[in-house]
Structure formats: structure tokens, C-alpha cells
Amino acid sequence: xxxxxxMRVGIxxxxxSRPDGLQRELHYxxxxxxxxxxxxxxxxxxxxxxxxxxxxEYLADNLLADGYRVAVASGAAEGVRQIEVRHPALVLxxxxxxxxxxxxxxxxxxxxxxxxxxxxxxxxxxxxxGRGSESDRIRSFARGADDHVPKPLAYGxxxxxxxxxxxxxxxxxxxxxxxxxx
Numbered sequence: 001x002x003x004x005x006x007m008r009v010g011i012x013x014x015x016x017s018r019p020d021g022l023q024r025e026l027h028y029x030x031x032x033x034x035x036x037x038x039x040x041x042x043x044x045x046x047x048x049x050x051x052x053x054x055x056x057e058y059l060a061d062n063l064l065a066d067g068y069r070v071a072v073a074s075g076a077a078e079g080v081r082q083i084e085v086r087h088p089a090l091v092l093x094x095x096x097x098x099x100x101x102x103x104x105x106x107x108x109x110x111x112x113x114x115x116x117x118x119x120x121x122x123x124x125x126x127x128x129x130g131r132g133s134e135s136d137r138i139r140s141f142a143r144g145a146d147d148h149v150p151k152p153l154a155y156g157x158x159x160x161x162x163x164x165x166x167x168x169x170x171x172x173x174x175x176x177x178x179x180x181x182x
Contacts, residue, residue: 044089045069049079051098062155075099084118095129110144124165
């Protein structure tokens with residue numbers, strides 16, 4: 001019997017911060033409401049753009065358990081809307097989407113005008129795809145992907161790559177911020 005389908009994953013209502021720096025949040029996943037405790041260091045929203053419900057649910061379940069806020073989009077067009085509205089810290093992007101290639105979404109992010117667009121052109125994007133040949137990985141990097149993880153993926157490795165990309169993005173923002181204020 002298949003698990004519940006992921007309709008939308010995200011925060012419904014935050015609770016006040018706790019004195020130990022952890023935050024409790026209510027999440028809706030597959031028709032069930034549950035509470036999660038997250039550290040403030042990992043209190044970031046990740047967007048999963050994946051048309052395969054079981055893969056999206058697997059990633060969402062694990063990322064929520066690791067303290068991330070998660071949103072899911074099943075196609076490129078919905079992914080662009082989620083990026084504009086939610087401003088995620090990172091996007092996990094499948095290339096083979098029902099409504100077109102994930103590379104189109106990646107191109108839209110990288111070509112965005114950071115001043116007039118609601119999309120940050122420096123938004124970290126990790127491609128997760130069944131297309132794992134050398135030419136597919138090179139194409140992803142040439143189009144601006146920060147990393148490319150072939151499916152089937154090992155969650156532990158993906159989590160390490162997510163943390164590394166987020167760390168590099170934060171370091172880049174810190175350098176840019178100090179350059180403009182210094």
C-alpha cells in the first residue's frame with residue numbers, strides 16, 4: 001500500500017521560540033498534522049521541484065526530520081511561483097518534469113534581474129535527476145546548477161551536499177554584505 005500523497009508541505013503555524021534556541025512548528029504532510037522541532041541554524045526553507053510523488057515525499061519527510069522547512073512543487077511553472085512567493089534558501093530540482101525541463105526553471109533563476117525580479121539569481125540550485133551521464137552533469141553546471149546529484153540518490157550524501165551549498169551561499173552573502181558596508 002502506497003503512503004500518503006504529498007499535496008503541499010510547509011509551515012502552518014510557528015510557535016514562539018524556546019529558550020534553548022529550538023523552534024517548534026506545525027507541519028502538514030500527506031493529510032496529517034504534526035509538530036517538528038528545528039534548530040534556528042537550520043530554520044531555512046527548501047523547495048523541492050519534483051513530479052514523482054514518492055520521491056518528493058521521501059525528500060520532504062527526511063528534510064523535515066532534519067529541521068528544514070519544506071515546500072514542494074510538481075512542475076517548473078509551479079516551481080517558479082513558489083520561488084517568487086516563498087524565497088527558499090535552496091532548490092532541489094528534477095530535470096524531467098511533466099510540464100517541461102527543469103533546465104528551463106534553472107535558466108529563469110539564473111537570468112533573473114535581482115533588482116526588479118522577485119527571484120534571486122544567486123539562489124542555490126541542486127539538480128537531482130535520473131539523467132546522470134557526464135554530459136547531463138556538465139549541461140547542468142553550464143546552465144548554473146550548484147551541484148548535480150544523480151538518482152537513485154543516497155539521502156545522507158544529498159544532505160551533506162545541501163549543507164555544503166548552503167554554507168557556501170551564506171559565506172558569499174557575508175562577503176558581499178561586508179563589501180557593501182565596509
